[in-house]
Amino acid sequence: MLRYDLKRKIFLCCVLTGVTVMIVIGYRFHHYRKDPDNNHWSNNRMSNDDLSTKLPGHTDFDNLTYKGTKEKIKILAKIIHRAKKHVRGSKTSDYLREATLIMNNILTDMKVDSAKLYERQSTKSKHICPEVFKGGSFGFPMYYEGFVVEKCENAAPLSKLVTVIKYINGKSKSIDVLSKEVDRFILSVNNVVKNLTIFIAINTEPTSENLTSKYPQEVQIVQSKFRSEGTGINTLVKEVQTPYVFMARHTEILTSDSRLERLIHEIESLNVVAAGGAFRDENGHWRKGCYQSMYRNYTLKYIEGYDESFHECLFCDFIQGPFVARTEYLKANALLDNNETSGLYEDFFLKISQSGQESVICPDSMFHVNANKTANSDVDWKPFVKKWNLHTIHTPQGQTFTQSCNTQITGSRPSQALSPCALQLINSAIKNIMSTCEKTGVICELLGGTILGVVKLGKALPWEYDYDANFLATNCTKCKQLEAALYNAGFKFRNFATSCCKRKLKEKDTIFSGGSYKGKYGDLHGRAVLDSDLLIKDGLSPTKIILDGQWVNVPRNPGLSVRNRYGKEIYRHAEHWRFSGGEHADKMMDYTADTFLPCKHPGYHDCLDRFNTDGDLSFVEMLP
Structure with missing residues (x-):
C-alpha cells in the first residue's frame, strides 16, 4: 500500500469527515428541529406520522464542531469500521475494507491504537454478578457448566x-x-x-x-x-x-x-x-x-x-x-x-x-x-x-431462495473459503450420517466444530476441515447395524462395532472412528451418554437444529454447549485450528477469534479476509 505522508492523510480524512457530516446533518437538522427532546430510553423524538425518513442516530453531530481534528478522525474511523461490519454488498465491502486500512494507517501515525478504538465497551452489571470461564474441559462431557458466577456485593x-x-x-x-x-x-x-x-x-x-x-x-x-x-x-x-x-x-x-x-x-x-x-x-x-x-x-x-x-x-x-x-x-x-x-x-x-x-x-x-403463528x-x-x-x-417468516451448487470442489486450505460444492458435500455427509442413524434406530448428535458451525451459520463452516458426530455406543447389535448402514450409504469408516461390542463404556470414554465420504474426512465418536437419550428418557423430544434444511439432533442446549466448549467470543470467527492454532500442545484451544489469516492470493473471490470476522450474513446471503 502506498505510504502517504501524514499531512496528505489528514487532508483526505478531513475531506471524508466533511462529506460525512454534511450528508448526515442534513437529516438530523430536520430531525432535531421537529423534536429537540433527546430522552435516552424514549422514542418520543420520532414522529409517528411518517417514520420512513428518520436516520438512526449514533453520533452527536451538534457537538462535533467543537472537537479537534484528531477526535474527528477517531470518530470517522469508528463510523467507517462500523459500516464495514454491517455492509454486505461485495463492492461496497471491498471499498470500505480499503478505507479501513488507510484509516488504520492514519491512526498509527497519530499513535492511536485502532483495535482499542474499535472495540465495543461494556460496563459492570448493576445487579448481576459476573461470570468467569473455567476452560473447555471444565464441563466435560455434557457441558452443562463452563462459566461460573463469581461472588459480588451488588447481587x-x-x-x-x-x-x-x-x-x-x-x-x-x-x-x-x-x-x-x-x-x-x-x-x-x-x-x-x-x-x-x-x-x-x-x-x-x-x-x-x-x-x-x-x-x-x-x-x-x-x-x-x-x-x-x-x-x-x-x-x-x-x-x-x-x-x-x-x-x-x-x-x-x-x-x-x-x-x-x-x-x-x-x-x-x-x-x-x-x-x-x-x-x-x-x-x-x-x-x-x-x-x-x-x-x-x-x-x-x-x-x-x-x-x-x-x-x-x-x-x-x-x-x-x-x-x-x-x-x-x-x-x-x-x-x-x-x-x-x-x-x-x-x-x-x-x-x-x-x-x-x-x-x-x-x-x-x-x-x-409453542410454534409461532403467521399472518x-x-x-x-x-x-x-x-x-x-x-x-x-x-417478514421474518418469509420465503428463502437458495442457489444451486457449482461444479468446483476444493479442499480445506488456510485463508480461503471452501467452494459451495465442497461445502455442500460436507453438509450432505453430515445429513447422511444423521439420516442413517435415524433409520437404524441409533441415537446420534452433532459434535464439536460441526455444532459450532450449525449454531452460527445453519451449516458447516465455510473453512471447515472435517465433520464430527457422536453416536450412542451402548448396544452391540445397533452398532453393527449402524456400521453396515454407513458403509452402504457410501461412508468408509474404520471398524467401530467391534469396540462397541467388547467395551463397556463409562461416561467419559470414547470409541473413535475416522473415515470419509466421497473424499471428505470425518470422525465418529461412540459415547455411553448423550443428551438426546436423556431427553427421551425424560419424555421429551431431543433438541434438534436445522442443518442445511434438515433437522438433526444436538446436545440439549446447543448454545450453552458450544459456549462452554470453546469459551469467549465464539460467534466471532477463526479458521480451523489446524491452520490457526498456536504453539500450545492443544491447538484446538490455542487460537485467536475475530481474525482470518492473510490471503495467500490477495484479491481472489474466495479469500476469507474479504469477509467480516463477525456475523453470519456474509456467508448466508449475498446482498446488493
Missing part, C-alpha cells in the same frame, strides 16, 4: 429485578384448557425462581372467577376481552414495579436453561434495550431467532442472522422469541394496538433499531415455546405498512 434477587408478562389468546379454548395452560406456566416459573411477579392477560370471554382468584398474590390475571395483544400488554406494563420485564412470548414453560439473570446482566453490561434467548419448540426444533432488517426504498426486509457479537451474544434488529426488556423503555414506548400477526413486535424492535439503540440475543439462554393475509399488515410508509415487506 440482587431476580424477584426484585424482573416481572413476567404473558399474553394468551384464549378465544378458541375452554376454561379447563386455559386453566391447565396457566397452571403449567406458573408452576414452571415458581420452580425456577421463587416469588416472581407474574402478570397474565387472557383474551377471551369473561374468565371464571376460579381462574383469576386461585393463585397467590404475586400472580395477577387480567381478562382482556376484545382487546389486541399490544393493548393487553400495555395495560400490564403500567403496573410493573421492577426495572425489567420478561416478555414470555409463546413461552410454555420456564426451565433452568432460561437463564433470565444472564439476559439482565447483558442488558446492563452492553447498555441495550432488550435481550432475548434462543428457543426450542414442542418438537425440539431449536433456533437463535436473531434477524437483521433492511429498511429502504419503501421496502422492509428481514434476514435471519447477525453481523456482530459480544460477550457471546448477538446484536439483532429483531428478536423472534421471548426476551427481557427495560421497563422504563416499555412504559415510554407503548406497543401498537395490534396482534403479533399484524406486526406488533416488528414495530417494537424497528423503533429500537431506527432510534440508534440496540437489542441482543444470548443463545445459551433457551426457552420452551393470515396481507390485510393483517395494513396498519403497520401505513405507519412505516412501506410498499413491500418481507
Whole structure:
C-alpha cells in the first residue's frame, strides 16, 4: 500500500469527515428541529406520522464542531469500521475494507491504537454478578457448566429485578384448557425462581372467577376481552414495579436453561434495550431467532442472522422469541394496538433499531415455546405498512431462495473459503450420517466444530476441515447395524462395532472412528451418554437444529454447549485450528477469534479476509 505522508492523510480524512457530516446533518437538522427532546430510553423524538425518513442516530453531530481534528478522525474511523461490519454488498465491502486500512494507517501515525478504538465497551452489571470461564474441559462431557458466577456485593434477587408478562389468546379454548395452560406456566416459573411477579392477560370471554382468584398474590390475571395483544400488554406494563420485564412470548414453560439473570446482566453490561434467548419448540426444533432488517426504498426486509457479537451474544434488529426488556423503555414506548400477526413486535424492535439503540440475543439462554403463528393475509399488515410508509415487506417468516451448487470442489486450505460444492458435500455427509442413524434406530448428535458451525451459520463452516458426530455406543447389535448402514450409504469408516461390542463404556470414554465420504474426512465418536437419550428418557423430544434444511439432533442446549466448549467470543470467527492454532500442545484451544489469516492470493473471490470476522450474513446471503 502506498505510504502517504501524514499531512496528505489528514487532508483526505478531513475531506471524508466533511462529506460525512454534511450528508448526515442534513437529516438530523430536520430531525432535531421537529423534536429537540433527546430522552435516552424514549422514542418520543420520532414522529409517528411518517417514520420512513428518520436516520438512526449514533453520533452527536451538534457537538462535533467543537472537537479537534484528531477526535474527528477517531470518530470517522469508528463510523467507517462500523459500516464495514454491517455492509454486505461485495463492492461496497471491498471499498470500505480499503478505507479501513488507510484509516488504520492514519491512526498509527497519530499513535492511536485502532483495535482499542474499535472495540465495543461494556460496563459492570448493576445487579448481576459476573461470570468467569473455567476452560473447555471444565464441563466435560455434557457441558452443562463452563462459566461460573463469581461472588459480588451488588447481587440482587431476580424477584426484585424482573416481572413476567404473558399474553394468551384464549378465544378458541375452554376454561379447563386455559386453566391447565396457566397452571403449567406458573408452576414452571415458581420452580425456577421463587416469588416472581407474574402478570397474565387472557383474551377471551369473561374468565371464571376460579381462574383469576386461585393463585397467590404475586400472580395477577387480567381478562382482556376484545382487546389486541399490544393493548393487553400495555395495560400490564403500567403496573410493573421492577426495572425489567420478561416478555414470555409463546413461552410454555420456564426451565433452568432460561437463564433470565444472564439476559439482565447483558442488558446492563452492553447498555441495550432488550435481550432475548434462543428457543426450542414442542418438537425440539431449536433456533437463535436473531434477524437483521433492511429498511429502504419503501421496502422492509428481514434476514435471519447477525453481523456482530459480544460477550457471546448477538446484536439483532429483531428478536423472534421471548426476551427481557427495560421497563422504563416499555412504559415510554407503548406497543401498537395490534396482534403479533399484524406486526406488533416488528414495530417494537424497528423503533429500537431506527432510534440508534440496540437489542441482543444470548443463545445459551433457551426457552420452551409453542410454534409461532403467521399472518393470515396481507390485510393483517395494513396498519403497520401505513405507519412505516412501506410498499413491500418481507417478514421474518418469509420465503428463502437458495442457489444451486457449482461444479468446483476444493479442499480445506488456510485463508480461503471452501467452494459451495465442497461445502455442500460436507453438509450432505453430515445429513447422511444423521439420516442413517435415524433409520437404524441409533441415537446420534452433532459434535464439536460441526455444532459450532450449525449454531452460527445453519451449516458447516465455510473453512471447515472435517465433520464430527457422536453416536450412542451402548448396544452391540445397533452398532453393527449402524456400521453396515454407513458403509452402504457410501461412508468408509474404520471398524467401530467391534469396540462397541467388547467395551463397556463409562461416561467419559470414547470409541473413535475416522473415515470419509466421497473424499471428505470425518470422525465418529461412540459415547455411553448423550443428551438426546436423556431427553427421551425424560419424555421429551431431543433438541434438534436445522442443518442445511434438515433437522438433526444436538446436545440439549446447543448454545450453552458450544459456549462452554470453546469459551469467549465464539460467534466471532477463526479458521480451523489446524491452520490457526498456536504453539500450545492443544491447538484446538490455542487460537485467536475475530481474525482470518492473510490471503495467500490477495484479491481472489474466495479469500476469507474479504469477509467480516463477525456475523453470519456474509456467508448466508449475498446482498446488493
